[in-house]
Amino acid sequence: MDKELRILIQKCVKQDKEGQRELYTLLSPVLYGICLKYMKSKVEADDVFQDAFIMLFQKIDQYRFEGSFEGWAKRIFVNEALEVLRKKQRRLHVAIEDFNFNTDNEDNSKRLDLVLTQEELLNHIRELPDHYRMVFNLYVFEDYSHKAIANKLNIAVGTSKSILSRAKSVLRTKINAELKKKVS
Structure with a gap:
């Protein structure tokens, strides 16, 4: 991992707003693409994107600087998208019943x-x-x-x-x- 990314992550752990903004700008294109792949509409993708970024910033102190940070972040976004889809499926099943x-x-x-x-x-x-x-x-x-x-x-x-x-x-x-x- 390059030194700049490590410093950026450490800023985010300290809840530094500028660090969060930089990380958001750096990862947004890739992470938003994940949301678009999983969700049916742009509105749903936007919701997942926002919720997953909040979760990423809440859990960033759990990242142990082992493996790819981008891979770690992607897992958060994929898991959030899947959870939204699971909830939607459960609600649909209840509606069918x-x-x-x-x-x-x-x-x-x-x-x-x-x-x-x-x-x-x-x-x-x-x-x-x-x-x-x-x-x-x-x-x-x-x-x-x-x-x-x-x-x-x-x-x-x-x-x-x-x-x-x-x-x-x-x-x-x-x-x-x-x-x-x-x-x-």
Whole structure:
């Protein structure tokens, strides 16, 4: 490792803002590229990039000057991207379990995994009317309570519950239609 990078890392360990800025400038192109490779959208990549850099600066004192610093930093970014994807997958699985699918098969959840991709399900969610999609996403993917949704969207709690119910009904209808086409 060259002396300049070692000094820069030591500055970051001391939480020196200028050192952090220099390290950020030095590594940003490579590390942002990792985020873009793992995430579907630029917005998601930006979020992972920001969170991973915060984590890098929080953990930089754990770097032992053994091996490549860039490799160490890349692992943080890859792990952060994978964690975001795992959380998204878990939330999607919970969302799938919340539906009653009628495909005339005994194990609908396994059948759903076989014939409906994550992208297809997300496309159906994107097709929801705006207010349905907002409430559905806040409740299912962001783990907001109906009270929190009501406060955020300036609606009644009962309205939030009603909109969620209608959103699920619309999704159930669309997905059942698609599954019937695929199964037949």
